[in-house]
Amino acid sequence: MKKNLFYLFALICSMSLFTACSDDDDPVYPIEEELAGTYKGTLDIELDGTSIANGMPKNITIAKAGNNIVSLELKDFSFMGMNLTIKLEKCVLKQNGTSYTFTGSQELNLSDIGKCNVDVAGTINNGKVEADLNIDVLQLGQKVKVVYKGTKLTGSESSEAKITSFVFEGATIVTEQPVIDDVTGKIAFKVIDGATNEELAALVPTIAISSKASITPATGIKQNFASDVTYTVIAEDGTVKEYVVSLAGRQVVMKYPFDEWKSVGAGKSQHDEPVEEVLATSATAASLLWLYGIEGFPLYKETEDIVAGAAAAKLVTMDTSAKMNSLVPAITSGSVFTGKFELDLKDRLNSTKFGISYDKKPAYFRGWYKYTPGAKFIYGTGATKPAEVVERPEITDECAIQAVLYEAKDAEGNEVILTGHDINTSAYRVAAAVLADGTAKAAYTYFDIPFTYVNGKTYEAGKEYKLAIVCSSSKEGDSFKGAGGSTLWIDELEIIGE
Template sequence: MRFFSFKNLLLASVAIVFGVTSCQPVDELSKEAQITSFTFDTSIEANSIVTSQPVIEGNTITFTVSASATDTLLSALVPTITVSEGATVSPASGSSVDFSNGPVTFTVTAQDGTTNATYTATATFDEPTFPIDEQLAGEYKGLIDITLNESPVGTDIPKNITVAKVNDTTVSLLLEDFSFEGIVLGTIQIDSCFLSLSDTPEEEYRFSGGQTLSLVLGELPTTVNGTFSSDGSIFINIAIDFNGIPVDVTFNGTKLTGNESSEALITSFTFDASNSANAAVHSTTIDQENHTISVITTQEGGDLTALVPTIEISAEASISPASGESINLSNGQTVTYTVTAEDGTENIYTVLVYGRAAYFYDFETWEAGTMYDDILNPAGWATCNDAVALIKKMGPMFGHPEYNGEYPVRPTENGMTGKGAIIESVYTVKGSLMGQTIPAVTSGTIFLGTFNAFAAITDPMATTEFGILFEDKPLTVSGWLKYTPGTDFYDENGNIIDQQDLGTVNAVLYEVTSEDETLNGSNIYTSEAICATGSFETAGVAEFTEFSFDLNYVKDYDPAKTYKLAVIFAASKEGNQYRAASGSIMVVDNVTIVCE
């Protein structure tokens, strides 16, 4: 019999213990492989485009991002992911994940290292919102370029285009008075242009649309594409099918703020006399109501083919052609100027030769009167000085109070340029002289014609023989004047009444059958011989101001007939009725009669 030693017995006991232990079950590793939380920390700049946190449904994860999110932003999102205990996820939580190419697959591996699950995370875009009212809608001022069959037919044409809201995703475009190459197409209005977001950094929004337009030339298919930029600018391309010929219109503009000036005026249009190219020009007149500029040539005329105007316009406006560019007004040609205000408002002026300065009076030369040496009259003009001289010289002899005042018409060194003519209504005391009425105030008057002092004995109205023989057809009378009405207005009875005086300038062209025939104070405005009249009046102007008026023809002008022209300046409008204010003063200079 074989016996175990104590040592062998001990080893056997240990082996039995360990053997028994190794047969018991070990704690198993987890097979859980779930994403329990998937979020974006929006305090991280890369996640700022996330507009709603992810929602986990089964193995699908969805979240939304801003409609304006770009691929660059989508490629750098950083999710925070929580998974089952002991599990791992790839891509890892906190790492940058690229969502720019569509859904991203996340794989979760359980603790046991073999169990896994996949989740698909998808970013969806918010519906875009467009700031139409706040930013896009409004009027845009810019320049248009036009090509016809790819050939330029118009460049840098100032125009305004209006953008209006149709609904939250659509705008309309309006381009009024569109024309090219002298062809007027009318108004281009695209009713619906659909907005979309732009991927180009310098562009915020795109738009496109199209429709068949009913224009002057017919039904023309039209498409539109364009962009709005963040700096307030707009680009538009309008493609028109003009009977099979492509017309492309491009517009680059900037949105107006609403505070821009709408004034588009030519405020001054002159010709520098020191420039020999302008030698044929006498003067110019601007008609703001009709937007015409009349050029008056000198009596001698001259070269009108290369005139160089100096033009002033409203502040912030622009003009084309520019000031200083030569123009040709020869042979009846006209030139058109377009003035564009700061807000795009346009005015078009037409420049034309209106006539020639056949007669010009600068009042530099004065001559002694025919009756008395102390009387001075402007050369070429008759005045009321002779009438006042009769009162002054002869009045005391016939019991009328003595008049010691100045003559009503006299020279001044302070004319518009050099000398001018003072025309004053003076207080002569109501009374009579040789049976004829002397008014309380004698109206200051100068006129083209003759003063017949001897007619005063029988008919005071006959003293003013109005008009000089005139061989040209007068068109306009212009000049410079200032006027101050007197304070005390006397009626025909010599009483002071509450009425303000007015200064007047009148012109009358009338027919005569002989040189001796004339109209006078009794019929100068009523005779059937009158062919044309014109007038100007003022209640007062402190500084020299230009006046101008046209003659209105009531009869056809016949160059074969004989005419006389009267131009009459009066310090008191109703002076011929013995109604005037003492001390009314008109100062006149540089009078021009423009003829055809």
């Protein structure tokens, strides 16, 4: 079949001159005024009555070649790897009312396939053209029919044929939405590592294209993205651009939905903490503050105001300045992080041991948050008693949400553990995804932050790393600065890695 198709198109491309059927009086027709121009249409091809191409978009150009003669040209036509040009240089017109017809015939002798008889007939009427080519390939005993239908353009139509947006809305298996490369015509996306072919075949894209253009397949139609899918965009003037949508890779999702909680402690120290063993919180130390007449905790299980699932985490900054002493800080910010909390009464910042082992290359840090800052911002850095705490009413508290990838071993092979002292400054940091806007958010707000590499570092496959997710209701809580009552809600946190 492929050989036959090649012969077919070789045949079409070689038709540069048809023997015309002309009237002796050679009439003069208004070709330039009415007929000449570019026509936007489609091409159908049949081989021995079997359709092998249907509705293929393409333009033809009709030009004056004589008083009653036109030329037809279909150029830059790509099909099955061949770039073809069809040019009929002499087609003689006959007028029938407002309609014009053209006919011609020719015997061709082509290498490899021998003699062919070709008949051409067409009609131009009221801005529309139809052209039929009937080709008898004698040596192969096959007949080919080519049909073109098109409508004349005004010349003011847009030539832009672009996909401007391509997304899989609400597709839980998609980890990286499609990225459009207009230069190459490629669109690539990524999915979770466990996505099945059935799930890929059920994806439905939402597509935006250039104004007044059309696209095939249409937006909102399910396609099987388990293999490449080709989209064809046709501009208003018939310009055609193809895009190939491909699965670029699979990614691993590490997710913290905060749906499961456990009760920790007893009596007045009893509080809730996430079930995930890799998650730690400042609530462990704060559970002892009742001994100093301080009530409440910096972390709560939230079951009413959530994004999805059964629960979310609510982090609250506690103003403990009125009771502060050598054991009670000026503030206790609510925090959740990956790692461990090991209380160090002599060095509070050393209590937070950030990070867990991570063997992927992190790509994105995603999740949902909302935030309400407290009313009174205070400076408690270095304070040892309530009188030394400074109020700063001109400052509004902000939250902090970040993920940090860092080297798990030093040059001598010793374990590296970042703490509250150096999580933001350590030379072992490799990459970070940091929430830029920690200001008030009345409703849950989605964040999707790419990891960026620090100090010119790169990810090295085979090297040991740790990943720290750190969320705090007061951005400067590690310096004992913040506002009592500042509240951060977080839900559905994800790390996307490769």
